[in-house]
Amino acid sequence: MCELLVGLPDVNVNGVGDWPHWLRIAITSRAERRRCPGCGGKVWLHGRAEVELVDLPCFGRPTRLVWSKQRCRCPNPTCGVITFVEHDERIAAVRAAITDRAGRWATFQVGNHGRAVSEVAKDLGCDWHTVMDAVVHHGRALIDDPKRIGITTAVGLDEVLFCRVGKFRHRAWSTQVVDVARGQLLDVVPGRDAAAGCAWFAARPVEWCEAIEWATLDLSGPYRAVFDTMIPHAVQIADPFHVVKLANHVLDECRRRVQNETLGHRGRKDDPLYRIRKLMTIAHERLDGDADAKLRGLLEAGDPRGEVRMAWHSKEVVRSIYEITDADLAAEFVTQLGIDLQDDSCPPEVQRFGRTITRWRHQIAAWHRARFTNGPTEAINNLVKRIKRVAFGISNWTNYRTRALLYAGHPNWSLLHPTPR
Template sequence: IVGDGRLLDVVEGRDALGACRWLAQRPTGWVDAIGYVTLDLSGAYRLVADTMLANAVQVADPFHVVRIANERLDDTRRRVQNETLGHRGRKRDPLYRARKLLVLADERLDDDGRQRRQGLLRAGDPRGEVADAWTAKEAVRGIYQLDDPDVALEWTNELADTLTDPAYGPEVQQLGRTLRRWAAQIAAWHRSRATNGPTEAANNLAKRIKRVAFGMTDFVHWRVRVLLYAGRPDWTKLATITPATP
């Protein structure tokens, strides 16, 4: 995806090899001119950026950063649920009833919603581990309330150090380690404001194409259709509507 949201190509597989091969086939000057690359915190895509895009600034997509914080919160809630009640969440269980209130942004709740969340935590979170995970999630969201990139980097590193304290649950410590590994990329958003939004839009379109076709097993055929829809080609310059085989 380029800056205007146009899809350049689709490569097969989810590992680093396909993307690295594709970039290796591009002119050196073209690759060197790439200024930013947004990442969804995937290790494979970070490897691509490290290997092939040495001049580009890596930016961790804010949506995926916050999503990981919410996932660790959900993991904590499920573990505490099983440890305290001995079963998965049921509709009458306090933590199950609190699941949506916990992942919802705090500012989107009114006073009644906050009181309900706190009451459910008091009833179902005897050691305060879910509350700790919720606080960690909100602290991660707070990174994006900062304007200064240097302050954001300092805050992210301090938060990572805090969350990896053994006093916290394993899920919160895992979140802290993730923040530590990606601190520079997280803070880079404050300079670039680059996000993965255009990529997600193209990905949704690609999935829609496959859904409309009731599933496609031939990657080449699927790639052609995705590029025709999401690639926004200049039809006047196309000698054929069939892209070259990657």
């Protein structure tokens, strides 16, 4: 009955002890006497060595599995092996401090459920590093599974702040490679420059890269260089959210400049332009009559040259790009819009925005052909940030990548079988 409760193959349960902080279960293996791993000959028994392993909780209490291993000695004087200790991978890995089944359970808890490593370590009654080492060990097979990354037609790139390092807290970034067609995190690479992204795509099979038809990105030059270099056949799509966000940023820059030029100070609560700073970022069709009247009246009062009004109109025109249903018409509209916004009558911020639209006109118009966005990439970024919040920050790159891919990378959890759930 005890052996049935322990649930390990080919072991004898010698005893169960009630210790102050955990249950202690003593076992020995029923395996036949092993042969020498060096020469393959018969060996002599040479005593026993006890190894204490962290095991799954038993009846709600932390448990320690004490394995009394048989030590053997090779009598062959020409053999390089003098003594060795029996080993069974089904119970625990070599030099592991945790049983195999407890390590798999901890990997599932941390990876699939997104639990904090400290919480799982508290349930097992062990050290944080014991659990994290087990998660990295068992998670490696899930992450490197060749079937995890399937064929896709659309990928996206975006960055997330990894951590702050050094005396001056310099920001270290990571780039997420995402399958936007299925909403799956494919991998995490260090930095947010083009080199790391190019290296990742170069390591993929040629046929996998050739299957990609669409590539989504925000208005990032390095990510554009990655797609231009590694998958030039894919059609690049500028994310609509980031295009409109940039238009709102241009409007805010223009408002702050006009504010300083007309009143000589930064915005204060009674200043006309400062009072409508949020109204101007709201879609015009969502404003009721009172809000629209307030917006136009305060623009008239605080914008004598009409520069902020022009920036506001340019933002609304950029939003109207995504109301067009015809792809060819949208391409012509974006091209002409980039030219019009560079007119000398426009504020300098709007002219700069027009040059940006001209550089990215093909990527902006491509959205009307595929309707893919970087939304799934941003959703994956949120999952990665959740892992960081649960961990109260991560500074070890291996731990960061492992936990992010286990949580958002869609691993095949059946590879951890048998895993208690």
